[in-house]
Amino acid sequence: MTKKAFITGITGQDGSYLAELLLRKGYEVHGLIRRASTFNTSRIDHLYVDSHNPDARLFLHYGDLSDGARLVSLLAGIRPDEVYNLAAQSHVRVSFDEPEHTGDTTGVGSIRMLEAVRMAGVDCRFYQASSSEMFGATPPPQDEETPFYPRSPYGAAKVYSYWVTKNYREAYGMFAVNGILFNHESPRRGETFVTRKITRAVAAIKAGVQDDLWLGNLDAVRDWGYAAEYVEGMWRMLQADEPDDYVLATGTGISVRDFLEASFEHVGLNWQDHVKFDERYLRPTEVDALIGDASKAKRHLDWEATVDGTALARLMVDADVQALTHAGRPWIDAVSLESWS
Ligand code: NDP
Ligand code: GDR
Numbered sequence: 637m638t639k640k641a642f643i644t645g646i647t648g649q650d651g652s653y654l655a656e657l658l659l660r661k662g663y664e665v666h667g668l669i670r671r672a673s674t675f676n677t678s679r680i681d682h683l684y685v686d687s688h689n690p691d692a693r694l695f696l697h698y699g700d701l702s703d704g705a706r707l708v709s710l711l712a713g714i715r716p717d718e719v720y721n722l723a724a725q726s727h728v729r730v731s732f733d734e735p736e737h738t739g740d741t742t743g744v745g746s747i748r749m750l751e752a753v754r755m756a757g758v759d760c761r762f763y764q765a766s767s768s769e770m771f772g773a774t775p776p777p778q779d780e781e782t783p784f785y786p787r788s789p790y791g792a793a794k795v796y797s798y799w800v801t802k803n804y805r806e807a808y809g810m811f812a813v814n815g816i817l818f819n820h821e822s823p824r825r826g827e828t829f830v831t832r833k834i835t836r837a838v839a840a841i842k843a844g845v846q847d848d849l850w851l852g853n854l855d856a857v858r859d860w861g862y863a864a865e866y867v868e869g870m871w872r873m874l875q876a877d878e879p880d881d882y883v884l885a886t887g888t889g890i891s892v893r894d895f896l897e898a899s900f901e902h903v904g905l906n907w908q909d910h911v912k913f914d915e916r917y918l919r920p921t922e923v924d925a926l927i928g929d930a931s932k933a934k935r936h937l938d939w940e941a942t943v944d945g946t947a948l949a950r951l952m953v954d955a956d957v958q959a960l961t962h963a964g965r966p967w968i969d970a971v972s973l974e975s976w977s
Contacts, residue, residue: 638693642714642760644668644701644749645722649824650765652679654720654867659683659693661871666714668699668707668723679824701745707752715756718874720763721749724794727828728769729919731790743793747800754808761874764801766814767794768859768885768926776857776927779883780816787921802881811879815870818885818928821948822863823955830892831860831952834899839956841910842903849910852917854893857925861886862943862951872937885928886941898949903957 641658645651646667658665669677677684677696685692697714699706701723711719724742725731731738746764753762771778772787786792798814805812825832830851840846861884869884890898900907933939943951 638662638664639718640664640666640714640716641718641720642666642668642711642716643720643722645720645724645765646696647676647679648722648726649679649822649826649863650820650867650870651720651722652683652824653822653864654722654870655680655683655694657867657871664693664695666695666697666710666716668710669696670700671698701741701748704748704752707748708755711752711758712756715758716760718761718763719749719753719758720765720870721746722765724765725790727826728788728790728923729917731788731793732920735789738789739793739796741793742790743796746797750800750804750810750812753810754804760811761879762801762804762810762812763870763874764797764812764814765870766798766801766816766881767791768816768818768883768928769923770795770798770816771926772923776889776925777887777929778926779929780881780932787923788919791923798881805879811874813873813876813879814881815873816881816883816928817866817869818859818861818883818926820861820863820866820884821952823952823959824863825952831895831948832956834896835949835952835956837910838899838903838905838953839960841905842957843960845960847910848912850912850914850917851892851896852914852919853922854896854911855891855924856922857889857891857927858945859885859887859889859927860895860945860948861941862948865941865943869933869937869939872933872939876936880936882933882937882939883928883930884933884939884941885930886944887928887930888944889925889927890945895945895949898946899953902950902953
């Protein structure tokens with residue numbers, strides 16, 4: 637029997653890699669997309685086959701995490717075996733400007749999904765995209781036992797989602813898990829997150845079409861891994877015998893400054909010649925350092941990251957240089973994913 641998966645956030649960075657992975661594994665994949673006045677499916681267009689084609693295994697459905705009734709009717713119709721709740725307002729800085737919207741999507745949206753699974757009476761496994769931002773001010777290394785201390789409306793909303801997921805597991809016996817993922821990036825990363833902002837700028841500066849790059853806090857330390865590897869970890873969490881919560885991380889932290897240096901150096905440029913400070917990119921409260929300990933995932937899921945922050949910087953710069961040079965899509969990643977299929 638073909639397994640069915642339902643992915644919210646399928647048009648995002650992780651959703652696109654996860655859809656690719658599940659299609660490779662033979663799943664029928666259903667994705668929730670938001671209706672917009674323009675197309676927002678560029679990350680998954682290469683996977684789409686017209687639904688009239690008998691080989692089609694990717695199906696897209698309009699909906700929104702703010703519309704609980706729609707979620708119930710979709711789940712009742714699709715009856716998936718696995719649900720991956722990846723949708724969120726995922727930008728930390730934006731969550732200070734749009735705290736209520738972030739709470740509604742990133743927080744309450746998760747309980748709408750959990751409740752939709754229950755109301756539709758679907759027997760499925762549920763993945764919640766939890767985040768290292770929940771640890772916030774608690775110093776590294778952080779693992780599954782580390783206390784939460786969120787430092788943004790986004791982090792606080794993710795803490796809510798984490799606990800309701802755990803609660804539905806305990807209250808209703810649902811196979812519901814939290815993947816507590818540290819930062820993971822790729823050539824498909826949204827352009828306003830710091831890594832992609834840097835690697836796109838490096839490509840543009842190298843090509844002579846941009847001079848300066850405006851950034852905020854360069855001292856923040858993050859544990860940056862490669863998104864294509866992390867979606868495999870999500871899938872493994874749902875294949876385990878028992879539902880549990882897992883950290884996914886590389887175990888190595890580098891600063892924004894280190895990432896900058898690695899990115900500019902890769903094309904023979906000096907970052908100090910181009911980077912300027914703009915206080916608009918500072919956050920009212922910052923998360924200084926996140927470095928994860930993923931040994932539980934290694935022990936129970938045999939999952940381990942192989943690409944660290946500096947390797948990632950080079951990979952992303954190469955993809956952005958190539959995209960600019962060939963005016964093509966940066967979606968074709970520089971490293972082979974075959975080992976993960
Ligand atoms: P993206 O920002 O790239 O993607 C977010 C997705 O959520 C998009 O598909 C977006 O749709 C969708 N979405 C946003 N609001 C709604 C809504 N109201 N209803 C339905 N869909 C909505 O995020 P990532 O792929 O990077 O991350 C995936 C998840 O993992 C997120 O929940 C994020 O918070 C979490 N996370 C990410 C980490 C990372 O480092 N990438 C680390 C830890 C957790 P649209 O395309 O229409 O905007
Ligand atoms: P983060 O990612 O907040 O960790 O959340 P982001 O790339 O936005 O910031 C990382 C660090 O870089 C500093 N920074 C800047 N950030 C941005 N976006 N733009 C800038 O110009 C800039 N200058 C410096 C930030 O202050 C911060 O310290 C990401 C998201 O994917 C979340 O959804 C996810 O949960 C967490 O990672 C884990």
